[in-house]
Amino acid sequence: MHPSNPSLAARLRAAGCVYAEDEARLLVENARDAAHLERMAADRVSGTPIEYVLGYALFRSERIVVAPGVFVPRLRTEALVRAALPRLTPGDVVVEMCCGSAPVATALAREISGVIVHAADVDPVAIAVARTNLTGLGEVHAGDLFDALPRELRGRVDLLVANAPYVPSAHIALMPREAREHEHETALDGGPDGTRLQRAVAEGASGWLSPGGALLLETSATLADRTEAVVVDAGFRAHARAFRDLDAVVVEGVLRRTS
Ligand SMILES: C[S@@+](CC[C@H](N)C(=O)[O-])C[C@H]1O[C@@H](n2cnc3c(N)ncnc32)[C@H](O)[C@@H]1O
Numbered sequence: 739m740h741p742s743n744p745s746l747a748a749r750l751r752a753a754g755c756v757y758a759e760d761e762a763r764l765l766v767e768n769a770r771d772a773a774h775l776e777r778m779a780a781d782r783v784s785g786t787p788i789e790y791v792l793g794y795a796l797f798r799s800e801r802i803v804v805a806p807g808v809f810v811p812r813l814r815t816e817a818l819v820r821a822a823l824p825r826l827t828p829g830d831v832v833v834e835m836c837c838g839s840a841p842v843a844t845a846l847a848r849e850i851s852g853v854i855v856h857a858a859d860v861d862p863v864a865i866a867v868a869r870t871n872l873t874g875l876g877e878v879h880a881g882d883l884f885d886a887l888p889r890e891l892r893g894r895v896d897l898l899v900a901n902a903p904y905v906p907s908a909h910i911a912l913m914p915r916e917a918r919e920h921e922h923e924t925a926l927d928g929g930p931d932g933t934r935l936q937r938a939v940a941e942g943a944s945g946w947l948s949p950g951g952a953l954l955l956e957t958s959a960t961l962a963d964r965t966e967a968v969v970v971d972a973g974f975r976a977h978a979r980a981f982r983d984l985d986a987v988v989v990e991g992v993l994r995r996t997s
Contacts, residue, residue: 817986828852940972
């Protein structure tokens, strides 16, 4: 099979794939044999997102394993990694809450040696995939938000990062078809104004953070002021930081001293 496969690219283009040549090359590179290539091509033509067809997404230029239904890591979420890196030193404890496939936790574990990495999610499929990505790098816990975390982490988390669902419920219908039809609604739905999960994460975080610990929440430019207010209400000094090249906003919060 030649890596540039014009007839496959034409087939993908006819099915509406915008990056048909790139995708044709990826399918050819990842196919075990001709039958596998045909199965992958048929799946992609029928509208399955390319990441589910390939079984991985690229994040920080490295592979993150994904599976159907699990939120596909977005490029913009690399902003959480960029915001986290300067805050972490070896021995620090970092938690990715609402981890999905755990792209942020995996990138941090890969990029900083000696950080202690935990991740948590409520979706069993996401948890299985996160465990694959974090094999030998960190622990993955199952459960509703902070219920998932082992008690011994209370007061010991130096950095809590989350790309919690933040799409306002009424906006889910306006999302691209690939997200609406292929990603679980629990991975997208942020409640009536988008901040329901962000608020729960921010309010829960204070009991788990170490003194001086920090919280990083991904949000959108539209929601940034509301997310910042949610984090301030939860007892943090907070500011929204834009990463314009990634079209991303991260709200950074540091616990206010109580005494
Ligand atoms: C937007 S996705 C982000 C996944 C991953 N952090 C990423 O950026 O690719 C949100 C994730 O939150 C999880 N989630 C939703 N509600 C949750 C809850 N109550 N407790 C834990 N995780 C939850 C979903 O299962 C989903 O994996």
